[in-house]
Amino acid sequence: MTVGLVVVSHSERAAEGIREVAAEMAGDTRIEAVGGDGQGGIGTVPDAIGDTIGSADDGDGVVVLVDLGSAVMNAEVAIEMGDVDAVIADAPVLEGAVNAAVAATDPNATIETVREQAEAARDIEKL
Amino acid sequence: MTVGLVVVSHSERAAEGIREVAAEMAGDTRIEAVGGDGQGGIGTVPDAIGDTIGSADDGDGVVVLVDLGSAVMNAEVAIEMGDVDAVIADAPVLEGAVNAAVAATDPNATIETVREQAEAARDIEKL
Amino acid sequence: MSGDGEAVVAAVERVAERLEAERDHLTQLDSAIGDADHGGNMARGWAKAAETARDLDDPDPETVAKTVGKTLMAEVGGASGPLFGGSLVFAGAELEGGITPETAVAFAETYLEKVEDRGDARVGDHTMVDALTPAVHTFKKSIETDERPPLEALAKATDAAERGVAFTVPIRARKGRASYLGWRSVGHQDPGATSTLFILQELLRTVA
Amino acid sequence: MSGDGEAVVAAVERVAERLEAERDHLTQLDSAIGDADHGGNMARGWAKAAETARDLDDPDPETVAKTVGKTLMAEVGGASGPLFGGSLVFAGAELEGGITPETAVAFAETYLEKVEDRGDARVGDHTMVDALTPAVHTFKKSIETDERPPLEALAKATDAAERGVAFTVPIRARKGRASYLGWRSVGHQDPGATSTLFILQELLRTVA
Ligand SMILES: Nc1ncnc2c1ncn2[C@@H]1O[C@H](COP(=O)(O)OP(=O)(O)O)[C@@H](O)[C@H]1O
Ligand SMILES: Nc1ncnc2c1ncn2[C@@H]1O[C@H](COP(=O)(O)OP(=O)(O)O)[C@@H](O)[C@H]1O
Ligand SMILES: [Mg+2]
Ligand SMILES: [Mg+2]
Ligand SMILES: [Mg+2]
Ligand SMILES: [Mg+2]
Numbered sequence: 001m002t003v004g005l006v007v008v009s010h011s012e013r014a015a016e017g018i019r020e021v022a023a024e025m026a027g028d029t030r031i032e033a034v035g036g037d038g039q040g041g042i043g044t045v046p047d048a049i050g051d052t053i054g055s056a057d058d059g060d061g062v063v064v065l066v067d068l069g070s071a072v073m074n075a076e077v078a079i080e081m082g083d084v085d086a087v088i089a090d091a092p093v094l095e096g097a098v099n100a101a102v103a104a105t106d107p108n109a110t111i112e113t114v115r116e117q118a119e120a121a122r123d124i125e126k127l
Numbered sequence: 128m129t130v131g132l133v134v135v136s137h138s139e140r141a142a143e144g145i146r147e148v149a150a151e152m153a154g155d156t157r158i159e160a161v162g163g164d165g166q167g168g169i170g171t172v173p174d175a176i177g178d179t180i181g182s183a184d185d186g187d188g189v190v191v192l193v194d195l196g197s198a199v200m201n202a203e204v205a206i207e208m209g210d211v212d213a214v215i216a217d218a219p220v221l222e223g224a225v226n227a228a229v230a231a232t233d234p235n236a237t238i239e240t241v242r243e244q245a246e247a248a249r250d251i252e253k254l
Numbered sequence: 255m256s257g258d259g260e261a262v263v264a265a266v267e268r269v270a271e272r273l274e275a276e277r278d279h280l281t282q283l284d285s286a287i288g289d290a291d292h293g294g295n296m297a298r299g300w301a302k303a304a305e306t307a308r309d310l311d312d313p314d315p316e317t318v319a320k321t322v323g324k325t326l327m328a329e330v331g332g333a334s335g336p337l338f339g340g341s342l343v344f345a346g347a348e349l350e351g352g353i354t355p356e357t358a359v360a361f362a363e364t365y366l367e368k369v370e371d372r373g374d375a376r377v378g379d380h381t382m383v384d385a386l387t388p389a390v391h392t393f394k395k396s397i398e399t400d401e402r403p404p405l406e407a408l409a410k411a412t413d414a415a416e417r418g419v420a421f422t423v424p425i426r427a428r429k430g431r432a433s434y435l436g437w438r439s440v441g442h443q444d445p446g447a448t449s450t451l452f453i454l455q456e457l458l459r460t461v462a
Numbered sequence: 463m464s465g466d467g468e469a470v471v472a473a474v475e476r477v478a479e480r481l482e483a484e485r486d487h488l489t490q491l492d493s494a495i496g497d498a499d500h501g502g503n504m505a506r507g508w509a510k511a512a513e514t515a516r517d518l519d520d521p522d523p524e525t526v527a528k529t530v531g532k533t534l535m536a537e538v539g540g541a542s543g544p545l546f547g548g549s550l551v552f553a554g555a556e557l558e559g560g561i562t563p564e565t566a567v568a569f570a571e572t573y574l575e576k577v578e579d580r581g582d583a584r585v586g587d588h589t590m591v592d593a594l595t596p597a598v599h600t601f602k603k604s605i606e607t608d609e610r611p612p613l614e615a616l617a618k619a620t621d622a623a624e625r626g627v628a629f630t631v632p633i634r635a636r637k638g639r640a641s642y643l644g645w646r647s648v649g650h651q652d653p654g655a656t657s658t659l660f661i662l663q664e665l666l667r668t669v670a
Contacts, residue, residue, distance in 0.1 A: 010151075014144025014221065017162075021138045021194060024169055035144075042151055042289075043331035046340075067148060067221050069430060072253050073336035073372050077327060090254045092219030094141065094194050122249060126199050127217045151289040152434060229434040254374075377633070378585030378595065387586065388632030395634070395648035414632030421629040424596035424622030425585070426603070440603035 003104045003114045004030040004056030006086075007097050008049055008075050009067045012036035018065075018094045026101035032056040035071075044071045050078035053086050061085035061111040063100050063118060067093045087111050089118035096121040130231045130241045131157040131183030133213075134224050135176055135202050136194045139163035145192075145221045153228035159183040162198075171198045177205035180213050188212035188238040190227050190245060194220045214238050216245035223248040258353050259313040263304075265460040266322055270304035272456045273297045273449065283445040287432035291332060292445040299330035299339070315353050319346030319361075333373070333430055334446060337382065341368035355397045355404050362411075366390045373429055380427035380439060382446035388414035389454060405461055412454045419447045466561045467521040471512075473668040474530055478512035480664045481505045481657065491653040495640035499540060500653040507538035507547070523561050527554030527569075541581070541638055542654060545590065549576035563605045563612050570619075574598045581637055588635035588647060590654035596622035597662060613669055620662045627655045 007022070009015035015035030023031055034052035037043030049064075056062045062084055066072050072088065079086045089096050096118035103109055103117035132149070136142035142162030150158055161179040164170030176191075183189045189211055193199050199215065206213045216223050223245035230236055230244035273280070273296045281293030303325040307318050319342055326339030345365035349357055366386050370376060377387040392414035396407035420443075427439035430446070481488070481504045489501030511533040515526050527550055534547030553573035557565050574594050578584060585595040600622035604615035628651075635647035638654070 009144060009148065009221070011144035011147040013140045014148055017136060017138035017141025017144050018221075020169060021136065021141055024137075037331045041331075042147060045331065046327050046336065066253060068225065069253075069373075070331075070333035070336065073333060073340070074327075076372065077336045077340045088254060090252060092248070093221050094136070094145075095219050098195065121219070125217060126193060126196075127215060152431065226434060233438065376584075376586065378592075388629065391634045391645075391648045392632040395645045399645050399648075410632075417625070417628045417632055420625045421596065424600040424618075424625055426599045437599075437603045437607050440599050440607075 001058055001060045002029055003060050003109050003111050004032070004053075004058055004062040005097065005100050005104060005114075006049070006052050006056045006062055006064045007031065007033045007035075007093065008044060008052075008064060008071045009033075009035040009093060010042045010044060010071060014067070018097050021094060022097040022101040024101075025098055025105075027105040029101055029104040030056050030058060031097070031101060044074040046074045046077040046081065049075050050082045053078060053082055053084050057084045057086070060109075061087070063104075063111050063114045064088045065091060065093045065097045065100065065118060085111065087115050089115045091118040091121050095124055099124075128185055128187045129156055130187050130236050130238050131159070131180075131185055131189040132224065132227050132231060132241075133176070133179050133183045133189055133191045134158065134160045134162075134220065135171060135179075135191060135198045136160075136162040136220060137169045137171060137198060141194070145224050148221060149224040149228040152225055152232075154232040156228055156231040157183050157185060158224070158228060171201040173201045173204040173208070176202050177209045180205060180209055180211050184211040184213070187236075188214070190231075190238050190241045191215045192218060192220045192224045192227065192245060212238065214242050216242045218245040218248050222251055258315050259310075259318055261460065262315045262318040262353075263307045263310070263313065265457050266300070266307045266318065267304045268456040268460050269453050270297075270300040272452050273300045276449070276452055280445050280449055283443055283448055287427065287435055287439050287442045288445065289332075289431060292334065292449065295330045295332050295334050296338075296449050299326045299335070302329045314349075316346050316349040319343075319349055334449075336372055337369050337446070340372055341365045344368045355407075358404060359394050359397050362390045362393050375429040378425060379429040380422050380425050380432060380444050381429050382444065382450045384422050384444065385415040385418035385447035385450040385454075388418045389450075405458075408454075408458050408461060412451070412458050415447075415451045415454050419443060419451050422447050466523050467518075467526055469668065470523045470526040470561075471515045471518070471521065473665050474508070474515045474526065475512045476664040476668050477661050478505075478508040480660050481508045484657070484660055488653050488657055491651055491656055495635065495643055495647050495650045496653060497540075497639060500542065500657065503538045503540050503542050504546075504657050507534045507543070510537045523557040524554050527551075527557055542657075544580055545577050545654070548580055549573045552576045563615075566612060567602050567605050570598045570601050583637040586633060587637040588630050588633050588640055588652050588655075589637050590652065590658045592630050592652065593623040593626035593655035593658040593662075596626045597658075613666075616662075616666050616669060620659070620666050623655075623659045623662050627651060627659050630655050 015033035019033040100118040142160035146160040227245040277293035284292035323342030348360040393411035422444035485501035492500035531550030556568040597619040601619035630652035
């Protein structure tokens with residue numbers, strides 16, 4: 001069993017691209033991407049997020065990475081309405097997803113340790 | 128004249144998706160995306176980054192947002208080899224791009240003010 | 255009680271019409287400090303909500319509120335989806351016993367709390383909370399302390415929301431997309447506060 | 463520079479006159495939700511401040527601001543003493559280099575911060591902070607972002623304060639004496655926000 005990851009972005013392409021980048025570091029970890037308004041436009045939809053959290057869950061819970069304001073709120077709504085043990089990481093979405101992917105490969109990983117690592121991405125210095 | 132932006136990611140899809148998200152707040156600002164290894168895979172290529180910086184420049188310089196380690200180095204190489212006044216922001220790529228897009232719409236924007244705003248994205252609290 | 259439910263459906267239809275009429279206006283406000291979609295978001299979401307509400311069979315107010323909220327969550331997108339929609343679903347539960355002055359106050363208070371929690375926004379952040387807070391405070395006070403009839407309380411609440419909308423203009427945004435603009439957000443009226451006022455005005459017209 | 467100092471003394475005199483004229487009005491507002499002394503507090507304090515300021519020999523703006531602040535702290539009493547007076551002493555230091563658009567903005571920001579700190583109040587608490595916040599945000603934005611002349615910026619700030627005063631009416635007080643009233647504070651205009659507006663109006667008249 002492993003912790004699952006979900007990447008939520010306003011742009012479906014961004015969500016999928018970020019998943020690609022993180023998947024490079026993810027071993028067998030399940031990472032799902034969801035984004036867009038469901039009609040090819042920019043936005044996020046709670047139902048779609050909820051379904052995606054459901055598919056990422058393997059019994060050990062899910063850590064959710066989000067991009068901007070309304071993605072956060074819609075992810076919260078999705079988690080409240082669903083029955084998966086899921087938490088949102090307060091982290092930059094791409095960098096947090098990469099960190100989380102690495103953390104989730106630890107056999108002792110829990111949603112808390114994965115979230116913590118995702119949030120540590122805030123402090124990454126790139127230069 | 129305006130400051131241009133370039134989004135560099137290991138995933139071409141991520142770069143383009145991030146550009147979409149940032150473009151929502153960008154007014155007339157020029158935002159270009161570049162990513163991938165040039166063969167449909169994950170990676171970054173300095174030449175492609177250099178060309179993209181060239182197309183984003185309007186005379187006022189370019190701020191570059193990058194995702195991970197090697198994108199940083201390849202962007203540095205591209206900047207050194209090119210003749211555009213460009214700087215890399217030490218910022219999370221998506222969140223920094225959104226902040227930079229907004230900052231670039233300020234009529235008094237310079238690459239320094241835009242970079243600064245991009246870097247402030249580090250401190251965004253999402254929850 | 256089922257009469258109440260029909261009145262709520264009628265109110266939702268009025269709101270939908272009004273937001274359609276204000277589509278360009280709201281989008282214009284959102285284009286100054288956001289991403290120019292608030293008019294479309296609201297018009298589309300409430301049109302769909304009105305449609306769904308009309309199809310309900312002998313509905314009670316709670317069911318209408320929750321149905322509208324869920325439809326908004328699914329259709330609106332952006333920040334307004336979870337804020338207007340999610341809060342309506344949540345506050346709708348307060349109408350379980352039908353609409354009375356007491357349940358209306360509980361509904362209003364719960365709605366405001368949910369918006370504040372979800373958006374992590376407080377009054378003065380240049381959001382819909384700035385219109386909601388004076389409206390809810392005034393409504394509650396008019397009913398509970400001044401013992402005014404609900405219609406008068408709602409009229410006062412609507413006036414109060416108007417002051418809240420005006421208050422967003424001269425202050426700096428601290429939440430939502432407008433907050434990215436920093437000081438440049440000063441001088442602009444908040445779109446979500448404005449649409450909140452329009453909704454209140456239509457509720458008032460329905461009961462008046 | 464000494465011309466600036468004299469202009470500030472003239473402004474203080476105008477403020478004192480205005481607050482004397484508004485004594486009953488302010489007291490009436492304070493009697494609805496407080497202890498009915500705001501008019502007297504302000505009229506007395508500013509009269510004394512004007513007297514002290516007039517006696518200064520070739521004063522600069524910093525000295526006038528600090529002297530007025532100290533006098534208010536000593537004479538006003540109540541919450542307004544430390545809030546208006548203490549903040550003026552503190553913010554006065556920003557005028558060390560005379561009055562320029564930059565020092566005026568720094569003064570305004572520091573003044574607001576000090577009021578917030580001292581009173582532990584934030585915008586939306588139904589206090590003078592509700593008038594000050596839009597005024598200071600608008601002033602800063604007009605000068606720094608829009609590069610408007612100081613007179614225009616001050617005029618806009620004064621308009622902004624007016625919206626803040628109006629905004630206090632429909633909300634519940636969370637700080638100051640009015641907060642003891644709980645929901646009964648809703649529907650009443652805050653005295654300190656009102657006197658803050660009067661002060662801004664007189665500053666504007668002095669420079670206009
Ligand atoms: N965190 C928040 N808390 C409360 N209200 C918010 C928040 N973020 C945005 N809003 C409200 O939502 C409105 C914008 O809605 P809309 O344009 O539909 O969504 P988006 O900003 O995602 O495009 C704003 O004008 C503001 O009133
Ligand atoms: N904690 C506070 N923070 C900010 N302003 C406050 C606070 N307490 C009171 N005020 C302001 O002071 C005004 C009352 O002043 P005044 O009547 O002179 O003092 P008091 O309330 O002590 O009698 C209020 O209307 C309010 O604007
Ligand atoms: Mg919008
Ligand atoms: Mg939007
Ligand atoms: Mg008093
Ligand atoms: Mg007193």
